[in-house]
Amino acid sequence: MYFTPERNERLARKLFRHIAETTTDRLDDIFEYELSIYSCPEIAKRECTQIFEQVPMMAAHASQIATPGSFITVQLNRSSVIVTRRADGSVGAYLNVCRHRGSRLVSVAGGQRNRFTCPYHGWTYGNDGKLRGIGFADSFGMKPNDDRNLVALPVEERHGFIWIVENPAGTIDVKAHLGAGMDQALGEYGLDKWFFYKDHVFDFPQNWKVMMDGLIDGYHVQFLHGATISPYFYPNMMGIEVFGNNALWGNPRRKMQELADQPPEQAPPLDRYAIIGNLFVPNAVMVMHPHHIEFWTIYQNPDNVAACRVHLRYLTPKAEHDARGVEILDKNWKIATDAIINEDVPVGNGIQASARMPHTGTVCLGRNEVTNQLFHRAYRAYMDAPR
Structure with missing residues (x-):
């Protein structure tokens, strides 16, 4: 169990309500931005000094x-x-x-x-x-x-x-960077007792922010992953705790209906009934499963605004695994990477192609795209900050 009983109850209460009412968490407004943030070389250069050389990066376990x-x-x-x-x-x-x-x-x-x-x-x-x-x-x-x-x-x-921090003249204060709420949540997970299992670095022909958008998006699952993982989840449904720029969320599996008659305070650990995600602005995502964690970090290719490096690491609560444990972990690895490579990446490549076109106007994020809005609002604040 990742959550304290109190946090588990809060998220269960929210997800039970969303399932009963067919709703999702929402913000007050729609957010607009220019597609050029994915394709402009000058913007990519500014990101190096405004973001990547200023902010603590989750570099390793x-x-x-x-x-x-x-x-x-x-x-x-x-x-x-x-x-x-x-x-x-x-x-x-x-x-x-x-x-x-x-x-x-x-x-x-x-x-x-x-x-x-x-x-x-x-x-x-x-x-x-x-x-x-x-x-x-x-x-x-x-x-x-x-x-x-x-x-x-x-x-x-x-x-x-x-x-x-990728700057020898910089300073680091991870607690301040995370904010009190996200720092507390990450501490509750007890991941200092977990172990690195395996990793791989992928190179994809799209801007790093396109990849981030896909990893934290719960709105697209019904449409893009309709033939693979969508049947297991309620569509367009997320319960979210927001901590400044960062957030944790739950995407409920359909099996959560089994708990419909239970009081939220008696709900079992939710990682068995929902995908638990964490956004660590600017470039890290954790997806938490009962037996493992997907730990993603995404970086811009410094030589190509239309390319990124995606580092996926698996973390597990045990240092060693028997044959059955390895089989389960490797099966989940294949499911996750196949979905990204075969479904998310082609759509992201299309967005990258659109970003190279002139006269596309602005694009927008809906009120239901909470985590994506958090990411883009934080990104804009970083880019606008005086340095």
């Missing part, structure tokens, strides 16, 4: 660097980053760039190292980022010094995740 000396490499928006567990248990995040000539320092996905040695000229760094050795230092003319340490990024471990 803490179990991926569980022990001192363990490390992973992650790709943020424009930067490859080494994330490592230092000897004292704290987390370090460093640009994956040798301070000698700029060579890529680490080319593997992860492992166990206390030191990182550049393959080009042998410069060596500790996992605290300090320069420890220079090949042929006497003839080079310089000894190791702090001026040539790895470039450190602001990093924080909170609620089982590693958060990074």
Whole structure:
């Protein structure tokens, strides 16, 4: 069970009402925006400095660097980053760039190292980022010094995740970024005790915001996924808790009708009867199932406004799984990725093609598209903020 009894009751009460009345949560107004936000190279450049280099990013799950000396490499928006567990248990995040000539320092996905040695000229760094050795230092003319340490990024471990700001001059405060309500909800989930299972990075020919729109949209399921997952869910129905820019929501499965006669305070854990989603603005989504969590992060391709990198990780409550457990997890992985690749991505590619056309006018989000409106309103606020 992810929720406290109080939160489970609140969401159950809301979803029971929506099922009985065939309604959904709604906002007061429709929201309009220009399709050019998906296709304008200048807008994409501004996003780097206005969003991706200002806001804490959910870069990894803490179990991926569980022990001192363990490390992973992650790709943020424009930067490859080494994330490592230092000897004292704290987390370090460093640009994956040798301070000698700029060579890529680490080319593997992860492992166990206390030191990182550049393959080009042998410069060596500790996992605290300090320069420890220079090949042929006497003839080079310089000894190791702090001026040539790895470039450190602001990093924080909170609620089982590693958060990074892609700007060495930035600051990080994850609790303030999430807001009190979302921070409390994420803490209640207890994901610091969960484990990384598997991951994959997809490259899709559409802007990152198009992909985000699809992941958080509950309005399209009946139409786009009519032959696959739609029969299992009530259409156009979401119960949502909004926390500033962020939110959690439930899409009720039709099997929730089994609970119709139960008082909300006696409802069983809702993850068995609804898809539980979480929006972490600007670019992360978690979808919570009884036996696993889909943890999605989406980044703009820095060289192409019409392309994005989508990183899907599965998290599970157990470190190891028997054959049946692996079968269930892999089946769910295939269902999720097939729906995205075969149904969502083609529609998103069409939106991207439309965004390249002139004279399309504005597009709009309805009152029932609450999570999409939250995302776009937060995006606009980030882009309009003075920096």
